[in-house]
Amino acid sequence: MFCKVASMGIVGIDAFEVLAEADISRGLPSFDIVGLPDIGVKEARNRVRAGIKNSGFEFPVSKITVNLAPADIKKIGSFYDLPIALSILQASHQIPAFNDKNAFIGELSLSGEVKSVNGVLPMVIKAKELGFENIFVPEQNLQEGTIVAGINVFPVKTLSQLASHLKGRTRIEPGMAKTFEYKDVQYDVDFKEVKGQLKAKRAIEVAVAGGHNILLIGVPGAGKSMLAKRIPSILPPMTFEEAVETTKIYSIVGNLSQDNPLCFNRPFRAPHQTISLAGLTGGGSVPMPGEISLAHNGVLFLDELPEFARATIEGLRQPMEDKVITISRAKSKLTYPSFVMVVAAMNPCPCGFYGHPTKKCKCTPGAVEKYLSKVSGPMLDRIDIHVEVAPVEFSDMASNSEAESSEEIRARVTKARKIQWQRFRNLSFNCNADINAAYINRICKTTKEAANMIQMAFEKLSFSARAYNKILKIARTIADLDEEEIINAKHVAEALQYRSLDRRYWR
Ligand SMILES: Nc1ncnc2c1ncn2[C@@H]1O[C@H](COP(=O)(O)OP(=O)(O)OP(=O)(O)O)[C@@H](O)[C@H]1O
Ligand SMILES: [Mg+2]
Incomplete structure (x- = not known):
């Protein structure tokens, strides 16, 4: 039978x-x-x-x-x-x-x-x-x-x-389909606790608003890790489709809460520097999604970037570009999505004080170069926004005035994201950082003055084609924060600022 x-x-x-x-x-x-x-x-x-x-x-x-x-x-x-x-x-x-x-x-x-x-x-x-x-x-x-x-x-x-x-003897009743309601989580950290650092905060706001990758570089104790750890509190809500996509990954690794299984909050993954390549990008004998896929639709935070094995960092290049990672096995190929915003933090040299306004750096030029070279040019090129986190000013630290709260920043970020959802509603991506090359010129319209400014910068500073596209995308996000349809010179000027540190440190 x-x-x-x-x-x-x-x-x-x-x-x-x-x-x-x-x-x-x-x-x-x-x-x-x-x-x-x-x-x-x-x-x-x-x-x-x-x-x-x-x-x-x-x-x-x-x-x-x-x-x-x-x-x-x-x-x-x-x-x-x-x-x-x-x-x-x-x-x-x-x-x-x-x-x-x-x-x-x-x-x-x-x-x-x-x-x-x-x-x-x-x-x-x-x-x-x-x-x-x-x-x-x-x-x-x-x-x-x-x-x-x-x-x-x-x-x-x-x-x-x-x-x-x-057999028709007793009946099992099917479960009721759920209607899910979005619930805001309460974070125990808030941007209002970070004094000063207005430039870094603005850069983070722009990065989160458009889903751009960001690198924070600066001396020890400047507040890089502190800033990065507060990013979850300003992430925009997920759409239902995004939530389902992310939940699928957590379902496969068996990491869902039984009562409240839908992941409505964007993931924030902060793996330790000792993580292996397979742990970060996925793989293993029974292939499993890596940290980059567990951060799908959310944030992957790499603190102390140069401390990761170079091969591990380099392994992120392909999924950061393609937004999926494919793992090949003898009889099969597995694909995991990786729409993530990468946030990285690092010191500029082994002692940490290279470029400090008053303290002297003890590292030899060779040591600085070796340290920085752990982050390769192609990797750096994939990070849209580079920002220097300077030591906090004493006046800021001693001041009693309260800084802007995460809630206020999040409101602006969410507004900018909603403009993007509307703009990309029939496309396969939903934030500015992920605009497909074929759509860039159509979506990132500039004024004549802004176009001239980009052209001048491109010729003078020998940007890569990728950097050129990234500048346009960042400018698009800044314009969205301003609720402007056309990118103007002010938006471009700010975007260009975020691409200048690589020339200062990685000469
Ligand atoms: N802007 C700031 N406002 C308030 N406190 C701050 C600020 N910057 C740093 N701190 C304090 O200093 C501590 C260390 O900061 P943090 O760990 O973020 O530095 P870091 O830049 O990541 O340093 P490192 O390069 O050594 O990792 C924080 O936990 C916080 O208490
Ligand atoms: Mg730190």
């Missing part, structure tokens, strides 16, 4: 349909799973055998072969236990046949309980796209599944409970 049961698998952040096909025939008793299973899926044999027996069913004493189709994509994970068990129960006539509009996901425990799995959100999204009407998921993953409207998501506790539902 032959039966098939639909399920879902994961490649990268997207899902695909998997059919568990069971064949039970006469012959020496055996149980094989074929169809490119990895070691984890092979272990399903033991769980399924025990799960079936301990749920009050019989495990057929026959030759059992389960094929996971399509056979050319590697099957990773434990979510096939449930469809494998159901296909065997069906093929041995222990549960009735059901229609092909049902899909099943779940890991089995030896006792027959259905345990939570990672990646339920992308699987439910795909199942809906493929026209499935019902999807059965582990009870603990219900909230995540009901983010998707238009498909019935059933919470399953045990194999015997599900069998009873399929």
Whole structure:
């Protein structure tokens, strides 16, 4: 007897349909799973055998072969236990046949309980796209599944409970599709605690408003880390689509809150300098998204940039440019998205005081050069805004007057972002930093005076083509903060200022 049961698998952040096909025939008793299973899926044999027996069913004493189709994509994970068990129960006539509009996901425990799995959100999204009407998921993953409207998501506790539902004896009720409300988080840090540093704060505001990468460079104790750590408090809200995209990644790594699974706050990831290349960009023996993908639609903060291994920093070049990272494996290619704003902070030299107005730097010119060269030219070119964080003035530090709060800055940033959402509503990107080269001239219209200013700077300062585009994009953001449709000379002048430090330090 032959039966098939639909399920879902994961490649990268997207899902695909998997059919568990069971064949039970006469012959020496055996149980094989074929169809490119990895070691984890092979272990399903033991769980399924025990799960079936301990749920009050019989495990057929026959030759059992389960094929996971399509056979050319590697099957990773434990979510096939449930469809494998159901296909065997069906093929041995222990549960009735059901229609092909049902899909099943779940890991089995030896006792027959259905345990939570990672990646339920992308699987439910795909199942809906493929026209499935019902999807059965582990009870603990219900909230995540009901983010998707238009498909019935059933919470399953045990194999015997599900069998009873399929036999029509007891009924499992599908979860209600959620309507999500955006909730502001309260941060325990605020920009009002940072005294002075108006120039750096303005640069950060521009960077966040347009999603631009930013490098803060300055002497120790100037407040670089302090400023960067306050960036989450001024990030604009996410659109629902952005929230779902980010949640998909956290669903795959199994890092979602059960009660409130939708990530409505932009991620802020600050990996330590010792992180490996695979940790940062993704990979590993069972490929997983790296920090750059975990920061998707949010911020990746690299504090003390030159302390990261050079190869690790360089590994960011491709995903920063392409906004996706592709990991190649013998039989597959995985793609993870990486729309991130990179924030980096560093000292200008090993002792930290190179360029300090009063303190003397103790480093030799060679040591300074070696330190700075850890950040390569191409990497620097990808960072839109470079800003020097000077030591805080005593008068600022001693002053009692309160600086502008994060809430006020965030209001301006959000206003500028809303202009961008409106502008890019039918395009594949949604902030100025990500404007595709093909659209730059159409979107970044300048006055004649502004165009002349860029031309002069380009000729005098030998900017790269990328730097030229970045200047236009930054100027676009500054104009959006001013609510101006056309970029003028003042906007360009400010944008040019943000591209001058590389010439000062990286001569
Ligand atoms: N502008 C400022 N206003 C108020 N406090 C400040 C300011 N700048 C620095 N500080 C104080 O100094 C401490 C050190 O600042 P921070 O760690 O941000 O410096 P940094 O520039 O990152 O230094 P390093 O280069 O050594 O990493 C902060 O925790 C804060 O208490
Ligand atoms: Mg610091």
